Amino acid sequence: MRNIGVPFTRKPSLSRQAMAALLTWCLSCCGGAAEVRLSGTQNHAVLQTLDATIEEILTALRSTFDLEVKLKGGTARKFTGVYTGSARHVLSRLLMGEDYVLRSDSDGIIIRLVGKSAVDSSAAPSALPSPALGSRLVALRQGQLKRQGD
Numbered sequence: 001m002r003n004i005g006v007p008f009t010r011k012p013s014l015s016r017q018a019m020a021a022l023l024t025w026c027l028s029c030c031g032g033a034a035e036v037r038l039s040g041t042q043n044h045a046v047l048q049t050l051d052a053t054i055e056e057i058l059t060a061l062r063s064t065f066d067l068e069v070k071l072k073g074g075t076a077r078k079f080t081g082v083y084t085g086s087a088r089h090v091l092s093r094l095l096m097g098e099d100y101v102l103r104s105d106s107d108g109i110i111i112r113l114v115g116k117s118a119v120d121s122s123a124a125p126s127a128l129p130s131p132a133l134g135s136r137l138v139a140l141r142q143g144q145l146k147r148q149g150d
Contacts, residue, residue, distance in 0.1 A: 034078070036060045042067060047083040047090050054079070057094065061087060068108025073100075075113060 035050040038060040045065075049057060057079065058069045067087060075098060083090045088104055091111065095102070099114035 038064045040084075041065070042087045045083075045085065045087050045090055049079045049081060049083075051078045051080055053077075054094065061091075070108070070110045071113070072111070073113030 034052040034056055035048075036052045036056050036059075037048040038045060040046045042065045045061075047057065047060075054071065054075055054077070058071055061067050061069050065087060075095075079094055083093050085093070088102065088109065091102060091109065095111070095113070101110075101112045101114070103110045103112075
């Protein structure tokens with residue numbers, strides 16, 4: 001037997017729920033606040049950043065891992081992405097494209113930024129360093145080698 005007095009209600013479709021979640025996420029991201037999330041250990045860290053400066057990232061490293069990190073110099077770059085690996089490896093990936101010296105010792109990590117690297121994305125392929133022995137795929141991707149038959 002049907003109950004005619006109760007109106008029929010539809011469950012929201014998955015696409016409507018996904019759109020609502022996406023809209024909520026977009027609105028929360030537009031606040032302009034940087035975000036840094038760091039988890040794991042010093043030997044296997046997971047760093048998630050959204051429009052964060054190097055100082056904000058280093059502050060997270062210091063507080064999360066009780067790690068002494070000193071920075072000499074600076075960069076105006078902002079970082080967005082997910083980085084994994086040891087703390088040293090993560091820092092190396094963040095500083096890619098910069099001229100820097102990264103030194104680890106028993107006290108922590110010291111980073112000395114010198115400036116922008118001479119090799120940037122607009123550089124000619126001939127200005128790129130030679131790939132290591134056995135890295136034909138890397139050389140192909142950098143445009144230093146041509147495929148056989150080209």
